[in-house]
Amino acid sequence: MSKFVAVAKTSELQPGEMTRVNVDRQPVLLANVDGTFFALLDRCGHQRAVLSKGRLEGDTVECPMHFSRFDVKTGRLIRGPDFMRLIRFSEALRWIGRLSKEPRVLLSPRYFWAEDVPSYEVRIEGDTVLVKV
Numbered sequence: 001m002s003k004f005v006a007v008a009k010t011s012e013l014q015p016g017e018m019t020r021v022n023v024d025r026q027p028v029l030l031a032n033v034d035g036t037f038f039a040l041l042d043r044c045g046h047q048r049a050v051l052s053k054g055r056l057e058g059d060t061v062e063c064p065m066h067f068s069r070f071d072v073k074t075g076r077l078i079r080g081p082d083f084m085r086l087i088r089f090s091e092a093l094r095w096i097g098r099l100s101k102e103p104r105v106l107l108s109p110r111y112f113w114a115e116d117v118p119s120y121e122v123r124i125e126g127d128t129v130l131v132k133v
């Protein structure tokens, strides 16, 4: 049975910031949205890119790889993957660079859709953020 694990001090993550922490060897995205902390599996529901390397906008996290967007409060897929953005030249170059390192991504039948990301319970005790996976 899992238990809450201390992962950070509340002062370490300002509103609008996110980071990666590890809980029981699970990569966890920890986000501060307007002073409230949320935790998700730090793997995109599309091709498992590291979500914490993406962008946090309000309560939405955008994957850095193909721009799927997830509700950081629930892990729910909002939209994506967004292949149209790859038409932008600079983003196409970035994507091709990644593809050269992971060519098998195009062979997956799951390439064209994404799924929700698991979310985790967060508790604040004093100035400590705890997560249960």
Ligand code: FES
Residues within 6 Å of the ligand: 044, 045, 046, 047, 048, 049, 063, 064, 065, 066, 067, 068, 080, 081, 082, 114
């Ligand atoms: S890996 Fe995140 S959108 Fe493709």
